Amino acid sequence: MTATLTTAVAPPQTTKAGPGPARRRMRSFYPAWFFIPAIALYVVFFAVPTFAGFYFSLTRWTLFDQTFIGFDNFVRFFQDPQLVSGFVHTFEYGFVTSAAKVVLGLALALLLTSPVLGRGYLRAVVFFPVLVSTIGIGITFKALMDPFHGIINGALGAVGLPTLGWLTDPALALWSVAAVDVWKGVGIATLIFIAGIVAIPQEYFEAARVDGASAWTIFKNITLPLSRPAMGTVIILSLIGGLRSFDLIWAMTGGGPGFTSDVIASVIYKQYQAGFYGLSTAGNVVLFIVVTAIMVPISWLINRKEADL
Amino acid sequence: MSARPLTTRLLAIGGAAVLIGSLAACSSGGSADTGSGGGKVTITYLADNAEATAATAKPLIAAFEKANPDITVKFDTKPQGTDGDNLVKTRLSTGEMADVFNYNSGSLMQALNPDNTLVDLSKESWAKDVDPQFTKVVSTDKGMYGAPFGTSFGGAVLYNKKVYADLGLSVPTTWADFISNSEKIKDAGIAPIIQTYGDTWTSQLFVLGDFANITAQQKNWATQYTKHKESYAEQPALAGFQHLQEGKDKDLYNEDYASATQANGLKMLAEGKGAQYPMLTNAISAIQQDSPDAVNDIGAFALPAENADDTNLTIWEPNGLYIPKTTTGDKLAAAKKFVAFANSSEGCKVQNDTGTPGGPYVISTCTLPDSVPPMIGDLQKYLDDGKASPALEFLSPIKGPNLEKICVQVGSGITNAAKGADQYDDDVVQQAQQLGIKGW
Numbered sequence: 001m002t003a004t005l006t007t008a009v010a011p012p013q014t015t016k017a018g019p020g021p022a023r024r025r026m027r028s029f030y031p032a033w034f035f036i037p038a039i040a041l042y043v044v045f046f047a048v049p050t051f052a053g054f055y056f057s058l059t060r061w062t063l064f065d066q067t068f069i070g071f072d073n074f075v076r077f078f079q080d081p082q083l084v085s086g087f088v089h090t091f092e093y094g095f096v097t098s099a100a101k102v103v104l105g106l107a108l109a110l111l112l113t114s115p116v117l118g119r120g121y122l123r124a125v126v127f128f129p130v131l132v133s134t135i136g137i138g139i140t141f142k143a144l145m146d147p148f149h150g151i152i153n154g155a156l157g158a159v160g161l162p163t164l165g166w167l168t169d170p171a172l173a174l175w176s177v178a179a180v181d182v183w184k185g186v187g188i189a190t191l192i193f194i195a196g197i198v199a200i201p202q203e204y205f206e207a208a209r210v211d212g213a214s215a216w217t218i219f220k221n222i223t224l225p226l227s228r229p230a231m232g233t234v235i236i237l238s239l240i241g242g243l244r245s246f247d248l249i250w251a252m253t254g255g256g257p258g259f260t261s262d263v264i265a266s267v268i269y270k271q272y273q274a275g276f277y278g279l280s281t282a283g284n285v286v287l288f289i290v291v292t293a294i295m296v297p298i299s300w301l302i303n304r305k306e307a308d309l
Numbered sequence: 310m311s312a313r314p315l316t317t318r319l320l321a322i323g324g325a326a327v328l329i330g331s332l333a334a335c336s337s338g339g340s341a342d343t344g345s346g347g348g349k350v351t352i353t354y355l356a357d358n359a360e361a362t363a364a365t366a367k368p369l370i371a372a373f374e375k376a377n378p379d380i381t382v383k384f385d386t387k388p389q390g391t392d393g394d395n396l397v398k399t400r401l402s403t404g405e406m407a408d409v410f411n412y413n414s415g416s417l418m419q420a421l422n423p424d425n426t427l428v429d430l431s432k433e434s435w436a437k438d439v440d441p442q443f444t445k446v447v448s449t450d451k452g453m454y455g456a457p458f459g460t461s462f463g464g465a466v467l468y469n470k471k472v473y474a475d476l477g478l479s480v481p482t483t484w485a486d487f488i489s490n491s492e493k494i495k496d497a498g499i500a501p502i503i504q505t506y507g508d509t510w511t512s513q514l515f516v517l518g519d520f521a522n523i524t525a526q527q528k529n530w531a532t533q534y535t536k537h538k539e540s541y542a543e544q545p546a547l548a549g550f551q552h553l554q555e556g557k558d559k560d561l562y563n564e565d566y567a568s569a570t571q572a573n574g575l576k577m578l579a580e581g582k583g584a585q586y587p588m589l590t591n592a593i594s595a596i597q598q599d600s601p602d603a604v605n606d607i608g609a610f611a612l613p614a615e616n617a618d619d620t621n622l623t624i625w626e627p628n629g630l631y632i633p634k635t636t637t638g639d640k641l642a643a644a645k646k647f648v649a650f651a652n653s654s655e656g657c658k659v660q661n662d663t664g665t666p667g668g669p670y671v672i673s674t675c676t677l678p679d680s681v682p683p684m685i686g687d688l689q690k691y692l693d694d695g696k697a698s699p700a701l702e703f704l705s706p707i708k709g710p711n712l713e714k715i716c717v718q719v720g721s722g723i724t725n726a727a728k729g730a731d732q733y734d735d736d737v738v739q740q741a742q743q744l745g746i747k748g749w
Binding site for chain 2: 065
């Protein structure tokens with residue numbers, strides 16, 4: 001903390017400045033006291049809790065007292081019988097929802113940037129699920145997907161299709177939740193893609209048309225590569241969201257039936273509920289490390305491609 | 310700039326923040342006390358959010374306020390199950406607990422660290438009237454922390470007597486009889502055994518309600534279990550998991566078992582669409598509320614063991630009323646009055662009038678009303694014959710948090726009984742270590 005501040009207020013060290021303008025050290029326009037409120041907030045609400053979290057992950061903590069037990073929590077956490085399946089479900093859920101949001105979001109964005117009837121209205125409608133509370137959506141879909149009284153099975157049965165135990169079939173529960181997650185989140189992806197596509201200069205399309213390019217060629221050679229920054233944003237946002245997703249799963253299945261739709265976050269939450277505070281804090285530290293380990297290389301890869309363009 | 314002045318300044322800011330925080334705390338505390346002008350005290354009573362709970366709590370508060378015009382009681386609710394457990398622990402440890410709260414006795418109460426968080430009630434005037442069995446499950450070596458509220462109840466099979474009479478069945482005393490009854494019920498087109506995994510906790514009855522049968526076969530099982538010398542992976546304890554699997558294997562559960570809730574299950578039972586429901590007998594109060602005409606059709610029998618001699622009824626002690634150490638002064642006096650009132654003959658009358666007793670009371674000042682559901686008679690018979698013993702949670706502090714999920718897995722056919730029992734044995738290790746019990 002101190003180091004940052006010192007750097008920020010140091011006089012410009014022109015002699016040590018790097019060669020390119022990009023590497024020149026930023027000079028702060030603000031005096032030291034100007035930063036103190038922000039630093040205080042940062043320390044109280046971010047730095048202290050983070051380090052307290054690291055500390056408590058090394059203790060057996062009942063909220064009433066704590067005993068330092070070294071890395072036992074981490075050992076126990078990795079021995080948790082639900083942990084492996086929780087990890088597998090987390091990755092399946094994260095990658096599948098993210099991929100579906102990219103594909104559907106791009107398709108919807110193409111539709112909604114072309115001159116269709118009622119475009120503004122349709123854009124709003126796609127975005128509406130994003131505005132609704134996740135828990136509300138979860139409870140609603142739990143009712144819709146009820147195997148005996150839900151509308152979805154009612155509709156399937158009415159047209160003679162087989163009905164399914166959407167949330168009660170162990171093989172299906174996680175994917176039903178993932179489908180709802182995609183429905184809820186595709187609005188954000190669409191919005192980002194729309195912004196990306198609209199930003200592509202019209203001249204490229206006109207030039208391509210003059211050259212007689214087909215629709216597919218235009219999409220493949222202009223729209224797709226030039227909306228890659230948008231795609232990067234969508235992938236990163238939806239993957240982070242998917243990997244730490246919890247609220248929708250909890251509202252719809254509670255991780256069940258049994259443990260068949262448990263993800264890391266719900267395993268950790270159940271440990272909190274059970275009063276294993278040290279253990280679940282250790283779980284959060286692990287989740288933090290895992291998500292970082294996945295996201296840093298992905299983010300680096302995507303940003304590098306962006307620079308290549 | 311050196312580090313020192315910055316640290317000092319940050320400390321000063323931190324100090325200011327703490328000061329502001331405590332001022333805010335004071336002012337909020339102050340506003341809560343504004344009702345105390347003129348000797349009036351306001352206390353809060355926290356209980357779970359079940360409808361039947363509120364149906365008793367509100368009239369009880371009204372009667373108490375009438376008897377003590379200078380005390381106002383605010384009613385507050387908490388979620389049921391593990392969410393509620395977490396809330397109680399958090400509020401106790403942050404010093405924000407309601408002045409009186411209603412919570413489980415036995416292992417869950419022991420997990421609250423009662424010696425440090427709860428007020429000792431052993432010197433209260435009603436304490437001598439409490440059944441010693443209950444006193445044991447709300448006490449530590451250092452004190453007694455809870456007053457009983459409500460009746461004790463059984464973990465048993467609730468059954469529809471009409472269905473039994475129509476099919477000419479008699480109450481089973483062995484597991485084989487139970488299965489053969491169930492097969493006959495199934496042939497009659499009625500769901501033989503009701504399971505309701507929409508409320509996951511209800512899945513545990515086959516395992517938890519079998520515990521008196523374990524005790525019947527091996528008297529010191531609970532003590533040995535606490536010492537980590539017995540496990541669910543071996544008989545006699547494995548039987549509960551095996552029964553759960555057998556019901557699924559023989560297709561004896563209602564078809565919507567995976568999504569039905571406890572309320573659905575009780576309705577099926579009351580309407581005779583399902584015949585037998587392994588359940589806590591205090592669920593009778595929900596039947597009383599939703600299908601009052603059916604209460605007299607409902608009976609109960611203990612979950613059967615392999616041998617009739619071992620078939621005993623598993624008994625749960627009632628919840629307790631507790632006062633946290635953070636309640637002091639006038640509020641403490643008022644809270645103690647409220648707890649005493651709940652266990653006075655007047656308080657018992659309110660409990661009898663507003664709820665349906667699920668079993669006998671555990672305090673001598675309270676007696677059951679003359680007209681109780683016939684189910685209570687069924688339970689009383691086990692008690693009179695000495696064929697009843699307490700549930701595991703009143704004999705051992707060890708209870709794994711994932712039992713309900715594991716039972717759902719076994720009951721849904723996702724895993725088998727042996728695997729489920731193994732998973733549960735793993736699950737309790739965390740709990741035992743968290744409590745610092747020797748041998749784990």
